[in-house]
Amino acid sequence: xxxxxxxxxxxxxxxxxxxxxxxxxxxxxxxxxxxxxxxxxxxxxxxxxxxxxxxxxxxxxxxxxxxxxxxxxxxxxxxxxxxxxxxxxxxxxxxxxxxxxxxxxxxxxxxxxxxxxxxxxxxxxxxxxxxxxxxxxxxxxxxxxxxxxxxxxxxxxxxxxxxxxxxxxxxxxxxxxxxxxxxxxxxxxxxxxxxxxxxxxxxxxxxxxxxxxxxxxxxxxxxxxxxxxxxxxxxxxxxxxxxxxxx
Amino acid sequence: xxxxxxxxxxxxxxxxxxxxxxxxxxxxxxxxxxxxxxxxxxxxxxxxxxxxxxxxxxxxxxxxxxxxxxxxxxxxxxxxxxxxxxxxxxxxxxxxxxxxxxxxxxxxxxxxxxxxxxxxxxxxxxxxxxxxxxxxxxxxxxxxxxxxxxxxxxxxxxxxxxxxxxxxxxxxxxxxxxxxxxxxxxxxxxxxxxxxxxxxxxxxxxxxxxxxxxxxxxxxxxxxxxxxxxxxxxxxxxxxxxxxxxx
Numbered sequence: 001x002x003x004x005x006x007x008x009x010x011x012x013x014x015x016x017x018x019x020x021x022x023x024x025x026x027x028x029x030x031x032x033x034x035x036x037x038x039x040x041x042x043x044x045x046x047x048x049x050x051x052x053x054x055x056x057x058x059x060x061x062x063x064x065x066x067x068x069x070x071x072x073x074x075x076x077x078x079x080x081x082x083x084x085x086x087x088x089x090x091x092x093x094x095x096x097x098x099x100x101x102x103x104x105x106x107x108x109x110x111x112x113x114x115x116x117x118x119x120x121x122x123x124x125x126x127x128x129x130x131x132x133x134x135x136x137x138x139x140x141x142x143x144x145x146x147x148x149x150x151x152x153x154x155x156x157x158x159x160x161x162x163x164x165x166x167x168x169x170x171x172x173x174x175x176x177x178x179x180x181x182x183x184x185x186x187x188x189x190x191x192x193x194x195x196x197x198x199x200x201x202x203x204x205x206x207x208x209x210x211x212x213x214x215x216x217x218x219x220x221x222x223x224x225x226x227x228x229x230x231x232x233x234x235x236x237x238x239x240x241x242x243x244x245x246x247x
Numbered sequence: 248x249x250x251x252x253x254x255x256x257x258x259x260x261x262x263x264x265x266x267x268x269x270x271x272x273x274x275x276x277x278x279x280x281x282x283x284x285x286x287x288x289x290x291x292x293x294x295x296x297x298x299x300x301x302x303x304x305x306x307x308x309x310x311x312x313x314x315x316x317x318x319x320x321x322x323x324x325x326x327x328x329x330x331x332x333x334x335x336x337x338x339x340x341x342x343x344x345x346x347x348x349x350x351x352x353x354x355x356x357x358x359x360x361x362x363x364x365x366x367x368x369x370x371x372x373x374x375x376x377x378x379x380x381x382x383x384x385x386x387x388x389x390x391x392x393x394x395x396x397x398x399x400x401x402x403x404x405x406x407x408x409x410x411x412x413x414x415x416x417x418x419x420x421x422x423x424x425x426x427x428x429x430x431x432x433x434x435x436x437x438x439x440x441x442x443x444x445x446x447x448x449x450x451x452x453x454x455x456x457x458x459x460x461x462x463x464x465x466x467x468x469x470x471x472x473x474x475x476x477x478x479x480x481x482x483x484x485x486x487x488x489x490x491x492x493x494x
Contacts, residue, residue: 144321147301151319152339152390162338166329243329243370 028212036216043217049202053221056191056199059115060183060229063122067179070123071130072172078131079138080164089135096132100125101189108194118190125186126179130172137171138164170244173237180233184226199225248277248315248426249298249394254307256293257451266451267293271307273445273457280420280427280464282441284434284481286489290452291430292322292398298428299396315394315426318387322399325383326371332382333358333367339390357385361415377408384412388419395420397429401436410469413439417464427464434485438477439469446484456484 015033022032043049078088104121111117141164149159191200199222206214256268267290275281285291296302297309299319311317318339326335334341336357337350358364361381371379380400387395400416401409413436420427431437437444442463446455460477462468 144323144325145327147296148319148321148325148327149342150301151299151317151321151396152342154342158342162330162342163327166327169329241329243372 031213031216035213036220039213040217040220049217049221052197052199052202053225055197056187056222057225057228059118059190059198060122060180060187060225062119063186064126064176064179064183064229066119066123067126067130068176071127072134075131075134075172076138076160076164076168079135079168080141080160085135085139092128092132092135096128100128101186104190113194118187118195121190122183122186126183129179129182130175133171133175134168137168141167170237170241173233173241176233177230180226180229184222184229188222248279248312249275249428250308250310250312251298252308252310254297254304254309256290256297256302256304268297268304269451269453271452271454273454275426275428275443277312277426278424279442280429280440281443281445282437282463283428283430283445283447284432284437284485285447285452285455286449286485287432289447289450291432291447294447294452295396295398295428295430311394316390316392317394317396318390318392319396320380320383320387320398320400322402326379326386328371330370331367332363332369332371332374335371335382336385336389338386343390353389357389360388361385376403377405377412380404380412381415384416384419388423391423392425394426394428397427399430399432402432409436414466416440417466420464434478434481435469438463438474438481440464444477444481446481446488448488455488 018033022030040049044053074088078084078092101121103124107117107121107124111120145163145167146159149163154162187198188200188203191198192204195201199218202218203215203222206212206218251274252272254268254271255266257264257266259265271294283291283294293302297304298311299317301319327338330338333354337354340350340353354367358367361384363378363381363385366374366378371382374382380403383400387397397416401412404412416427417440419425427440429437429440431440438460440463441460444458444460444463446458447453448455458477458481462471462473462477468474
């Protein structure tokens with residue numbers, strides 16, 4: 001595949017830029033990639049980093065799944081049913097532009113400092129991104145598709161299953177791509193306090209101890225987590241949106 | 248079989264009621280084919296939507312005797328791009344919850360009849376215009392309709408493909424004794440396919456003339472003198488209507 005090769009070349013170029021800068025700067029603040037990667041390999045092999053990676057991956061994934069489970073059905077119905085749109089959309093209009101990150105203190109007061117608060121904040125932020133895209137996708141389906149279903153005698157439920165969901169799915173996946181980036185960013189934010197696990201904690205802790213190699217190991221790991229989630233989405237898209245790719 | 252009496256239809260646009268169809272009365276007998284022709288924007292498609300039950304008239308009645316099965320082919324966006332050719336063809340049966348086995352055998356037969364064998368797993372976007380129209384025809388025929396409604400089914404095709412498909416439609420409606428109603432802006436198509444031709448005026452569409460066309464829907468009619476005479480006759484009525492617009 002040409003695309004895979006191009007991505008690999010881009011990754012190599014980025015690595016070379018990092019290596020060149022590290023050698024030229026020769027500073028503790030920018031360790032060389034091989035130092036970081038050997039540290040990463042050791043910590044993954046002895047399992048000390050695996051727990052943090054797993055905890056972070058769980059928090060990000062749980063947040064995204066929770067957001068999806070709520071946002072997709074609500075978005076589809078709001079987009080497809082005029083009377084629901086009329087009632088729900090004003091709320092979305094008011095609540096969407098609020099920077100939800102500032103709700104963190106409130107969430108901690110309500111749900112404590114445990115895992116659930118972290119997952120909930122990720123879910124809350126991603127929820128709105130997916131909701132708005134899903135709703136707009138479902139609203140902009142050409143009406144002839146509905147006419148076709150009507151002439152075939154479809155029930156409302158069948159219209160959701162055969163038209164509204166599949167027509168909106170590419171939009172939902174695009175929203176999820178954006179959400180993955182957001183989720184990992186929020187993950188770092190929520191892991192930077194009141195926890196001793198997760199990659200965000202590793203990064204903050206190494207920073208505090210001025211352990212720059214560990215710091216970069218944490219950063220690389222977080223980058224890999226985002227990239228892995230992206231790859232998973234790619235696979236899903238390949239399966240459920242074959243018709244878009246084949247166009 | 249189909250009887251329309253004093254049907255009126257209007258759309259609300261920018262809070263203003265705009266009449267689309269005015270005082271239409273006509274009938275289509277069982278196993279007859281009827282072509283509806285008129286200047287663009289005259290409400291032809293709306294009339295077909297009324298007959299197919301997609302729209303309801305403001306006043307007047309549309310009666311279809313005996314609750315027959317109806318197949319409909321819409322102009323654009325009729326096929327679902329996210330479904331394969333086979334899934335599109337079988338959709339009507341899927342929605343009726345027919346057994347898998349029956350769907351599979353009907354789809355296989357339709358693929359053969361429409362010379363689409365081997366394309367069952369393709370998506371509509373991967374097919375030529377003529378093939379897509381054959382898929383649409385196959386989907387309408389898969390439910391074994393007694394009435395077939397067609398909205399400009401061949402308008403986007405080149406002349407030769409168009410003629411081939413016109414012949415195919417004639418063969419099918421004769422063999423299966425289907426009542427056909429076809430909307431078209433092509434005079435030749437109306438004369439070739441319609442045993443009865445309804446000529447509509449400019450918007451709001453009224454009936455200008457109903458032409459009896461005994462040779463319509465007969466194979467080989469295209470090459471006869473009577474065919475050309477009928478075309479001229481209908482062209483005169485339509486030209487008269489359009490010249491009235493300029494005056």
